Amino acid sequence: MDKQDFVIRFAGEGGQGLVTSADALSRAAAHAGYFVQTHSTFPSQIMGGPASSQVRISTTPVLNSGDGVDVLVALNQYAYDHHHQDLNVGGVTIYNAEEYELPDGGDYFGIRADELAKSTGNARAANMVSIGAVANLIDFDLRQIDAFITQRFTRGRDGDDEIIEANIKAVRLGSEVATDAGFKVGKLLAPDPPDYEQIVVTGNAALSLGATAAGLEFYVGYPISPATTVLIWMENNLWGEGRFVHQVASEIEAINAILGAGFAGKKSMTATAGPGFSLMSEGLGLAWMAEIPLVVVDVQRGGPATGLPTKSEQSDLYTCMHPAHGDIKMPVLAPGTIEECFYAGALSVNWAERYQGPVILLSEFGLAERGENIRRPDLSSISTESRTLVNQEDNGKRYDSWDGTTPLPGMPIPGGPGAYVANGSEHDEIGDTTHLPRHHIRLTQRRFKKLDLLNGAHYEIENVDDGVIIMPWGSSKGPAREAYDRLRASGENIGWLYSVALHPLPDEVKQVLDSARKIIVPELNYLGQWSSLLRQEGYPAESITQYTGLPFRPADLVVSIRERITVGATV
DSSP states (O other), rough: OOSSEEEEEEETTTTHOOOOHHHHHHHHHHHTTOOOEEEEEEEESSSSSSEEEEEEESSSSOOOOOEEEEEEEEHHHHHHHHHHHEEEEEEEEEEETTTOOOTTTEEEEEHHHHHHHTTTGGGGGGGHHHHHHHHHHHTTOOHHHHHHHHHHHHHHHHHHHHHHHHHHHHHHHOOOOOOOOHHOOOOOOOOOOOOOOOEEEEEEHHHHHHHHTTOOOOOEOOOOOTHHHHHHHHHHOSSSSSSSSOOSSSSSHHHHHHHHHHHHTTEEEEOHHHHHHHHHHHHHHHHHHHHHOOOEEEEEOOTTTOTTTTSSSOOOOHHHHSOSSSSOOOEEEEEOOOHHHHHHHHHHHHHHHTTSSSSEEEEEEEHHHHHHEOOOGGGGHHHHHHHOOOOOOOOOOTTOOOOSSSOOOOOTTTTTTSSOOOOOOBTTSOOOOOOHHHHHHHHHHHHHGGGGOOOOOOOEEETTTSEEEOOOOOOGGHHHHHEEEEEETTTTEEEEESSEEESSHHHHHHHHHHOEEEEEEESSSOHHHHHHHHTTTTTOEEEEEOSSOOOOOOHHHHHHHHHHHHHHHOO
16 A cells, blocks of 8 residues: 555664664655654663664655554564554564564564674674665665665775675665565655755754854753753864853853853853753843843753653743743743754844843753754854944943833943943842842833844744634644644644744734634643643633653544534643
């Protein structure tokens, strides 16, 4: 049966090359012109523990990881026992016959990948054996895998030809095993490549690239899952005169370092996860109070405490919106796709410079490590904003009252014109400490008024006239969008509303919210945090929640959303 897409999952123990296998298959498919998206889940230890990594291959852009699995590669008994129930009708399992056996008669067959790999002269080609068997099951052109292997291992080194030959042979051996088994899952339709150049990239790499394109100069970070790869990317790429990268000893050191960099006039950023973000609370309050530009990326994971370090959750929204004591509400950008990660990375840096203050870029594990092919960003199209600086005629009153009717006063940089005082205590016009009520009133109003300067984030509005609207945020966008499309196709009258900027919301989005009868929010947390924040603003929002550490399945959302449309249940 011809099909537009397939989901292939590799499951077993951490350290068995599961992520490598899914990544290699996804890149081969992308090289052939297909759209791909990977999704991995694994325990927090370095080696061992149940893990899986999958790829969805499609002739059309991939919105999410799918409802089920078409081909399961189960490398141990535990993996088979815990994943085979996810097989779609007609799905097939390839099991590791060197590790365990299954009784005759099921929709599965065994393969001795390690043994076959050794026969090629390259014992490390076992994942290519499995990929060959998978390709056979979905009738994927093996020549496309050959082309990917040739490109991947042509590095100008001695032995490249032998490695290429062994890997191609391994693919053929795996395909032969599948042929002998006699199974077919279907035929993947020929690709319809887009007319633009693409790259395969992860969310963490995309946001890093975007921030760098916007002129990021200073990055420090402390390793913490799932944000560590941002630090690694910066260490490998943020080079050149005037740029600085450093690994610090704690998240408290990280926030204070970028505070200092922002004070000194540099575009600065750090990335962390929920536990580290909590430690940055006092520093973020200082950045808000002293009006120092900086960006903090929070790559969410399951919580509280250590929680689920390598699982996905959308449960830091309360914390990110209000990270410090007192009257404070941070600007928050929450991209929902890999491509949006790139543009949000750039916009977060520009926002910080534009309004002279801290910005939160809220990502999550489900985006951080996901691989996906996107349109190659045009780096030359990214605007680069810099804070307004004081001039020689400056009167020294940076913290004067401001109502938005005039340009935001310039920011003095140490060593340049003006007097710079960065004060965490309430202060007067020049930054000196004061406890007079009038100063606290006018500067509180100034700090919040500056948020009006923040615009330009991507948003989407469709079919909202009836007033029943689905409004996901973050990585729940993909599953929610597929559910929305299915509901519309079945005749449901439901609208679509989405915004990368959660605060401040675009005016156009607020206008839709003002007229909505019901706003349904799919989100990966227990409390229904986004709908709660919307209700605080007077909007009729209710959540569909999930807190398994895994993404939504579109089919589940179709059922839940339809119930909300017809029954009108509330959180």
